[in-house]
Amino acid sequence: MATEIDVPTRAHERPDLAKARPGDAPEVDATLAGLDALDIPTARRAPLLARSWAATWPKLGALVLFLLLWQVVVWTGWKPTYVLPGPVTALREFGSRLGTGHFWEALARTLVRAVEGYALAVLIGGVVGVAVARFTLLRTAVGSFITALQTMPSIVWFPLAILLFKLSESAIMFVVILGAAPSVANGVIYGVDYVPPLLVRVGRSMGARGFSLYRHVVAPAALPSVLAGLKQGWAFAWRSLMAGELLVIVPGHPSIGADLQNSRELIDTVGVMASMITIFVVGVIVDAAFNAADARMRQRRGLVAEGNSAVRAARGRRKPPNDGAGANERANAITAIDAAVIGTAPDASSGGHAG
C-alpha cells in the first residue's frame, strides 16, 4: 500500500490527532474497510417469539410424555387409585388449591423463608468466598472444609438445629443458610482462581490496583463461576428448606412443606401430589430465571457455541459465514489489495464498506 505520505515527522512537529483519521490514506482505508466488512460475523438473532417457542416446545413435549407415562402406570392398576391417583386428579386438585387463600398464604411463607435464607446465605457465602480467595492462610485453614460442608446432607443438621432453636423459624433458617452458603462461597473461590492471568496483567498495565483491579477485572471475569455457585446455592437452599418444613412445623405458620406433611398424615395422596407439583413449579420458574441470566451473560461474552443445536434452532436457518458467496467476496477483496500493492487504484466496487 504505497501511499503518499510525508517524510516522517517527529514529536516536535506532531499534528493533532484529529488528523489521525481515515482520509489521508484512502487505499488502506478501503481495503481495511473491506476486510472489516468481510470479517464481521453475520449472525442475526431470530425474533423473540421464535426463540421462546424454540425453547418451550421440547419442554412441553417432555412434560406431556411424562404425564402420559404416569397415566399408563395408573391404567395398569399397579396400585389402587387412592394410593396412586392419576395425573388428571392430581392436577385438578392443584388447580382447585390455586383458588384458596390458604394455598397462597402457605406459598408466600415458604417463598419468604426461601428468599430470606438464600439472601443471608449469599451474603455470608460471598464474604467467606472473597476472604478465602484473597488470603492464602485462610484458604489453607478452611478451604477444604467448605467443600466438606457442602457435601453434608442438610437434613443431618436438623436434630442440632431443633435442639438449638426449638421448632422455630430460626431452626429452618439455620439449616437453609448452612445448606446454601458453601456453594456460593465455592463459586466465588473458583471464579477468582480461574481469572485468566493475562486479563489481570492487562488490568495492571492499565493502572488498576487493589480494589479497582477487583472491580474492573477480577469480579467480572469471575462472574460465570459466581453465577454457577449462586444457582447451585439456590438448589441447596430450596432442598434444605423443604426438608426443614417437613420436620420443623411451626404452629400457626402454614407452609408448603407443612401442607405436604399434613396430607401424608391424613393419607391424602392427591394432596401430597398437589404439594409436590407446587414445589416442582417453583423450581422450574427459579431455574428459568437463572438460565435467562446465564444465557444473557454467555451471549454478551460470545460464549454461545455455534454447534449447539438448540442455539441453531433458536436462530433459525442462516447461511454459514464461509460459504461460496463469502469466499467470492473475499477473493474480490484480495484482488483489490493486490491491485493496491502493485500501485493501481483499487476497484471501488470490490473494496466494500464497513458497517
Next chain:
Amino acid sequence: MTTALTGSAVDTGAAAQADTALRIDGVSRVFGAGPARVQALDDVSLEVRAGEFVCLLGASGCGKSTLLGLVAGLDAPSAGTVDTTGRRVGMMFQDSALLPWLTAGGNVEVPLKLRGIRKAERRERTERLLSMVRLAGMADRRPHELSGGMRQRVSLARAFAQEADILCMDEPFGALDAMTRDLLHDELERIWRETGVTVLFVTHDVREAVRLGDRIVLLSSRPGRVAEIFDVDIDRPRRIDSAHVAELATTVTARLREEVGRHGH
C-alpha cells in the same frame, strides 16, 4: 476534534525529540532460585529516544516479554534500573486481551475510568480513539463480534487511552493473517508518526522488525542480553516486500541464526 489526545506527551513534545524517553541500565531479572533458577535477562542496557520506534528481536527465551513487563511496571528488575523519565507506559498484548464482558468502546473506556474522567468526556475520547484506528461507529460491538485485526486495533486504541507516551507492544500482530498484518503495519506507522509516541515493539519476525523499526535490538537467548543493535536507514513509508527491507532482513537473520546456533551444542 482538534484537542490533542495525549496531554502529557504534547507538553513535552517540543523538547522531546532530543530527549531520552526510556533508560534501561544494567537490568537483570532472575526467576526462581536454586536448581529452578532462570536468568531471563542479564545486564541489559538500552536508551530509547522520545518518538523513536525500537524493535526488540530475538528467538524464544530471550526475555523480550520480560523486558516489556519491566518497562510497563508490571514487574521489578532483580538488578539495574528502568527509568521511564516520568512518562506514561501503555501496553498491548499478542492476544488482543480485550475484556470479553465489555464492548469495544467499554474496553477503551476502562483506562479513562481508572483515572476518574467524567462520563461525557470518556464517551467523546473513546469515539475519537476508535476513529483513530478506523473503527468509528464500532463502539457498541462486542469483542467476539470483531475480527482479529479489529480486536487488535481496539487494543491499540485502549493503549492510547492510557495517554501512553511509551507504547510497549508484545508481538501484537503475531496471531494475524499476513494481509491484515500488512495493513496494520501501515496503520501503526501512521499513528506513530501522527502521535509521536515512543514505541517498544517486540517481535520474532525479522522482516516485521525491519519494516517498522528505527532501530532493531537483537537479543540473545538464555539469558537475554543485547547481542547487537541495527540502525534501519530505509526511507519511510516502507514496504515489507521491498528490496531494501529484504536486504537488511537477510543480514539481521544471519546474525540471529548465529545467536540461536550457539544453543545447539
